[in-house]
Amino acid sequence: MAMNRMMECVPNFSEGRDLQKIEKILDCFRGRDGVKLLDYSRDEDHNRLVVTTVGEPEPLADAVVDAMGTAAQLIDMTRHQGQHPRMGATDVVPFIPVKNVTAEDAVALSKEVGRRAWEEHGIPVFLYEKSASAPNRENLASVRKGQFEGMAEKMKLPEWKPDFGEDAPHPTAGVTAVGARMPLCAYNVNLATSDLTIADRIAKKVRHIGGGLRYCKAMGVALADRGIVQVSMNLTDYTKTSIYSAFEMVAMEARRYGVNVVGSEVIGLVPQKALIDCAEYYLQIENFSMDQILENRIAE
């Protein structure tokens, strides 16, 4: 499928058990020009469905709004039970720029989808992350605090008036958080030691809250079967905090303990540019364009 502009969306729905309902939600992303259903996973304990989909911005917005309406029809939050915190039939809808679209485009699309969710389906929406209208709405956990059962009361507070819709949740579909974020890179660096305290100490220096890299979350993890430890990281904006910066900073901190890096791991999906940026850095490449990659020329 040739997509010139490509946005990713990973909507979470509050249904992880009823396969008929799950299929009806997934169908909203199938057989549409300019939209591709990449992956989905459901969890019975969480009673939750996570969908990974990509598309041209406008067809993708249509599919998401459609799925939000379908979820509102099928899922009754007054009866929903599950381990994962949730506040709506469609719980959270993050848009992630992938190709030839910017973070600003993702913010604009999230606002369009939020507005349409209210206008077309009567679902109130909070904008969160990069789309947030106030600092206290950036963090999803803060927005969702109180969950479905506490929303009627929370939304009466002036600081929790929704960005779209009335000051009350949809009676059965609740509230949805819609926003824009950058693609996440899950990246781990493995160390030649079995001492977990070393990985923990390095993690604390490398991550943002410890004074380290702005878009890096990190923790120490023991790999018991290999007898080593790793610094396990989430890079929340690889365009600002690069994979090579995280790698080099872990190696630098490890030197203090006389510990070598034995390898690193990219977990799950990663945007092409996150790795090409590393090749460009180490090879000191001048004036490279992503259009020079043969496969990218073909995909156009």
Added chain:
Amino acid sequence: MAMNRMMECVPNFSEGRDLQKIEKILDCFRGRDGVKLLDYSRDEDHNRLVVTTVGEPEPLADAVVDAMGTAAQLIDMTRHQGQHPRMGATDVVPFIPVKNVTAEDAVALSKEVGRRAWEEHGIPVFLYEKSASAPNRENLASVRKGQFEGMAEKMKLPEWKPDFGEDAPHPTAGVTAVGARMPLCAYNVNLATSDLTIADRIAKKVRHIGGGLRYCKAMGVALADRGIVQVSMNLTDYTKTSIYSAFEMVAMEARRYGVNVVGSEVIGLVPQKALIDCAEYYLQIENFSMDQILENRIAE
């Protein structure tokens, strides 16, 4: 265009002046399922057309055989004049593996196209490069030596009997070389000196014929406007001689002269994997799969 398996082909035709004929040849690659015309360039002095196209192997073979027939109808080699050496209306047809196809697949496809060029259009074919049936046929310049005008005599020699067809050129379309090669990476490393002899000496150590890297051709080049020099390289099989190996070996040799690397350049198109390999090397990534790249999952 979604292509699961992807082969590249860069056929050269002996017509660089007559736009009507050129368009008819290009039309063979247009509007075909599973084939994409990526680029073409014609040169009036060389009187030559170079086409860059990609496709699923079978549709691509059909397009190429079709274009060879069209070129044979339109181009009369007995009247052809141009600066570039040539022996056929379709002069040379290299197949290059790009995605989910191997060098062996490219060899097999070149043999199929060679056979069909003879059977369907009466054009005798030499297999060259990785498809060569004898060591003296690997090098294109050796195969083409004597050019169109000398082929009738050359092909009577037992060692120059064609791989497909009779021991004589097509009367007007001549002979074609068909073969498989790996994608070429044109890659230059820039040095902090204006002394061209240093770049030349490094080039001689890095390249294959000087005892250097097996799939590396290199020469020194002066960048007069920047007051520096570069080692200009062609990497003829990046899966064996990596970009990072070439970069590190130039840097290593430059140290002998106290000269630093100031940067490097990727010229033209490069396969994605050639750069991802470099990120993997420098980041010491363990167990990476190209399917982890988001864009590759979408292209499937």
